[in-house]
Amino acid sequence: MTRSLALAALFISTLLIAAAYGGALVVQPAPSWTAWALMIGTSTIMLATTVLGAARSRRGIGRLVVPLAAMFVVLLVGFSAALAMPEEAAGSPLWLGLPPRAAVILYGVGVLPLFVLPIAYAMTFETLTLDEADLERVRQMKHAGGRS
Amino acid sequence: MLLQTAALPPLAQPIIIAVAIVYFVIVAAIGIWATRKTRTASDFFVAGQGIGLWALAIASMAATLSGFAFIGGPGLVYSVGIGAVFIILPVSLTNAMGAWVLAKRMRLLAEVRDMITVPDAIGARYRSRLAQGLAAVAILIAVVGYMATNVLALGLVIDAIFGVGLTWGIWIGTLITLAYSVSGGILAGVYTDVFQGSLMALASVLVFVYVLEAGSGLSGISRTILGTDPSFLGPWGKLTPLAALSFFFVFGLGSLGQPHVVHKFYMLKDPRRLKWYPLIMTVALFVTLLLYIGVGLAVKSLVVSGTMPALARPDDATPTFLLRFTPLLLAALVFSGVAAAIMSTVNSFMSIGAAALTHDIPVALGRRVGNELLWGRISTVVISVIAALVAQASGTLVAFLGIFGWGLFASTLVPALAIGLNWEGATREGAIASITTGIVVTLLFETLAYYKVYSFPAGVTVSGLSLVASLLVFLVVSFATRRGDGAAIDPDVRLVMEV
Numbered sequence: 001m002t003r004s005l006a007l008a009a010l011f012i013s014t015l016l017i018a019a020a021y022g023g024a025l026v027v028q029p030a031p032s033w034t035a036w037a038l039m040i041g042t043s044t045i046m047l048a049t050t051v052l053g054a055a056r057s058r059r060g061i062g063r064l065v066v067p068l069a070a071m072f073v074v075l076l077v078g079f080s081a082a083l084a085m086p087e088e089a090a091g092s093p094l095w096l097g098l099p100p101r102a103a104v105i106l107y108g109v110g111v112l113p114l115f116v117l118p119i120a121y122a123m124t125f126e127t128l129t130l131d132e133a134d135l136e137r138v139r140q141m142k143h144a145g146g147r148s
Numbered sequence: 149m150l151l152q153t154a155a156l157p158p159l160a161q162p163i164i165i166a167v168a169i170v171y172f173v174i175v176a177a178i179g180i181w182a183t184r185k186t187r188t189a190s191d192f193f194v195a196g197q198g199i200g201l202w203a204l205a206i207a208s209m210a211a212t213l214s215g216f217a218f219i220g221g222p223g224l225v226y227s228v229g230i231g232a233v234f235i236i237l238p239v240s241l242t243n244a245m246g247a248w249v250l251a252k253r254m255r256l257l258a259e260v261r262d263m264i265t266v267p268d269a270i271g272a273r274y275r276s277r278l279a280q281g282l283a284a285v286a287i288l289i290a291v292v293g294y295m296a297t298n299v300l301a302l303g304l305v306i307d308a309i310f311g312v313g314l315t316w317g318i319w320i321g322t323l324i325t326l327a328y329s330v331s332g333g334i335l336a337g338v339y340t341d342v343f344q345g346s347l348m349a350l351a352s353v354l355v356f357v358y359v360l361e362a363g364s365g366l367s368g369i370s371r372t373i374l375g376t377d378p379s380f381l382g383p384w385g386k387l388t389p390l391a392a393l394s395f396f397f398v399f400g401l402g403s404l405g406q407p408h409v410v411h412k413f414y415m416l417k418d419p420r421r422l423k424w425y426p427l428i429m430t431v432a433l434f435v436t437l438l439l440y441i442g443v444g445l446a447v448k449s450l451v452v453s454g455t456m457p458a459l460a461r462p463d464d465a466t467p468t469f470l471l472r473f474t475p476l477l478l479a480a481l482v483f484s485g486v487a488a489a490i491m492s493t494v495n496s497f498m499s500i501g502a503a504a505l506t507h508d509i510p511v512a513l514g515r516r517v518g519n520e521l522l523w524g525r526i527s528t529v530v531i532s533v534i535a536a537l538v539a540q541a542s543g544t545l546v547a548f549l550g551i552f553g554w555g556l557f558a559s560t561l562v563p564a565l566a567i568g569l570n571w572e573g574a575t576r577e578g579a580i581a582s583i584t585t586g587i588v589v590t591l592l593f594e595t596l597a598y599y600k601v602y603s604f605p606a607g608v609t610v611s612g613l614s615l616v617a618s619l620l621v622f623l624v625v626s627f628a629t630r631r632g633d634g635a636a637i638d639p640d641v642r643l644v645m646e647v
Contacts, residue, residue, distance in 0.1 A: 003570070003571070007571060007573075007623075010567070010619075010623070011623050014616060014619045014620055014623070015620070017397060017612075017616050018616045018617075018620060020390070021608050021612060021613055021616060024390055024605060024607050024608050025604065025605065025608055028605045028606075029388075029606075030388065030390050030605070030606070030607050030608075034390055034607070035388075035389035035390045035393060038390060038393045038394065038397065039389075039393055041397075042393060042396055042397040042400065042401075045397070045401060046238075046241060046245065046400055046401065049245065049249060049401065049404070049566065049567070050241075050244070050245045050248055050249065052249065052567065052570045052571065053245070053248035053249030053250070053253075053566075053570050054248040054249075055570075056646065056647065071241065079393070082383035082384070082389075083389060087378070087379070087382060088374060088378040088379065088381055088382050089374070089378050090374050090375050090378060091374075092374060092378065094367050094370055094371070096366070097365065097366030097367040097369075097370055098366065098370055098381065099370060099374065099378075099381050099382070101382060101383040102230045102381050102382065102383050104383070105230070105233070105237070105383045106230070106233065106237075106441075109237055109240070110233070110237045110239075110240050111240060111434075112240070113240040113241050113244075114239075114240040114430050114431075114434060117240075117241060117244035117245075117426065117430075118243065118244050118247075118426035118427035118429075118430050118431075119427065120244070121244050121247055121248065121423075121426050121427070122423050122424055122426075122427055125422070125423040126423075129248070129252060129422075129423075130252055130256075130419060130420065130422070130647070134647035135256075135259075135419065135420070135647075137643065137647065138256050138259050138260060138640075138643060138644060138647060139259060141260055141639070141640045141643050142259060142260045142261075142640065
């Protein structure tokens with residue numbers, strides 16, 4: 001079920017990205033909706049691919065739903081803010097040394113997931129990624145002659 | 149332009165030359181040590197499946213970053229602003245994503261089968277020699293192009309340090325890399341990468357400290373730039389939002405199709421050690437890329453404030469900053485780090501290119517090479533000489549070849565490998581069709597652009613379009629052929645996909 005949903009999201013997001021490129025190929029300069037479509041498509045395809053990889057057959061992604069959903073929200077909110085917030089000016093305020101939109105992109109999209117995803121991967125590794133029993137099954141398969 | 153193709157300012161000073169010589173001696177010593185340990189084709193191509201976690205993570209980091217991270221990248225930030233960061237922005241996601249999507253399954257495939265190459269995994273997944281052969285052809289084309297561009301960059305760095313001329317620089321760089329690659333194979337490559345990656349990370353952090361000092365902190369840099377050019381510090385810089393986001397898509401999802409990194413998963417001794425791989429790899433990449441952002445922004449600020457004259461070329465940003473604002477010893481370390489970054493990338497390409505030539509293509513043709521170790525060494529020499537000759541031939545040709553490497557890898561390998569190893573409904577026909585689509589779309593449109601027949605409008609890249617096209621073809625063809633023979637999966641591969 002989880003993999004089927006991820007696959008459907010992967011397909012739809014690929015279509016969305018294709019539409020963004022198609023729109024930019026047909027009309028120049030590219031209409032503003034193309035950037036929104038590419039942003040949503042890219043955020044979704046990153047999430048869908050990660051879920052597809054993290055999901056184990058019949059077991060879904062378990063507790064990983066929280067960090068992966070957070071990653072998706074960070075991407076959507078970060079890129080949306082960059083597209084929608086006012087442009088920079090000489091007197092723009094600085095957030096941690098950068099103008100607001102650049103700060104949202106660099107610290108939000110560029111740094112925040114760095115502290116979440118690798119740690120989520122490590123914390124759930126034995127329970128949701130690779131446990132001893134699975135490794136043993138794989139090794140037994142090799143000894144049993146594997147392919148047939 | 150993503151790679152170094154223009155001359156650097158002369159760097160020939162005694163300290164820089166001395167540090168570079170020490171660096172090359174250490175690399176040679178590691179090569180000699182690895183040569184003694186390389187006895188079989190498995191040692192040569194997958195380090196005998198015996199490397200540890202830190203070696204895997206640091207070597208993957210070093211292979212990921214070419215000289216572009218130190219020279220071309222800061223130059224791009226200097227010229228287009230924050231938008232250039234979208235090339236490296238996905239790093240915060242891609243290592244964890246790669247671990248979930250590929251690391252475990254690639255490593256477990258090596259547990260049930262004798263895996264040497266990335267196309268081996270495709271051949272096993274789809275029970276198809278044709279899919280394996282097509283993937284190998286795509287890799288070979290991209291490898292020669294990528295290597296030629298990196299070898300040219302290495303020649304430019306060596307020429308700048310030693311003043312030997314570009315031609316000698318290209319051949320000296322090729323011979324040094326070849327010497328340890330051909331004798332010690334990927335084992336030499338991995339352990340020189342560990343040394344080189346550590347050097348790159350250390351140099352980058354130290355330079356970032358000087359960046360903050362020279363620009364009076366990040367706030368000082370921003371205030372100076374905002375006063376004259378606010379759009380430079382906008383999230384897209386001088387790029388359009390579509391172009392910047394396109395970078396994020398291609399370098400984010402495309403990271404799953406980079407064989408010189410993915411291939412290293414086979415080498416890990418114990419699959420359970422993958423637990424900490426994304427964290428180590430992400431932190432290592434993050435600190436190493438501080439230089440990429442920091443130098444580009446600082447130099448722009450220094451130029452705007454009149455402290456530095458405007459650069460003749462954007463690629464002068466790093467050398468000029470280092471020579472003016474950092475101690476000579478640190479500058480020397482960074483220049484060695486640039487050579488290190490390029491050599492570690494070239495070495496990885498040598499290995500996967502040689503494996504495609506001596507292993508995958510013969511397998512696709514239904515033959516096996518008798519002595520894969522010997523032929524692997526011979527192929528390494530042949531590919532390297534071709535790349536060096538191409539690097540010498542023409543600047544524009546080299547730039548052309550270098551541009552499509554990443555896109556070709558991504559469009560041919562992401563669907564068939566990354567998606568295919570996680571979706572039991574993927575079929576042989578879908579894989580073959582998507583790999584073919586990736587090759588044709590990439591080569592066709594890059595060639596049309598090179599000959600100025602047709603170019604995509606701003607914001608649309610060939611890499612992005614070919615990746616989307618191959619993904620769609622893969623999904624649609626697999627769905628359409630899901631009830632045929634091509635949907636069958638061997639039991640051991642199915643188990644690897646299930647766990």
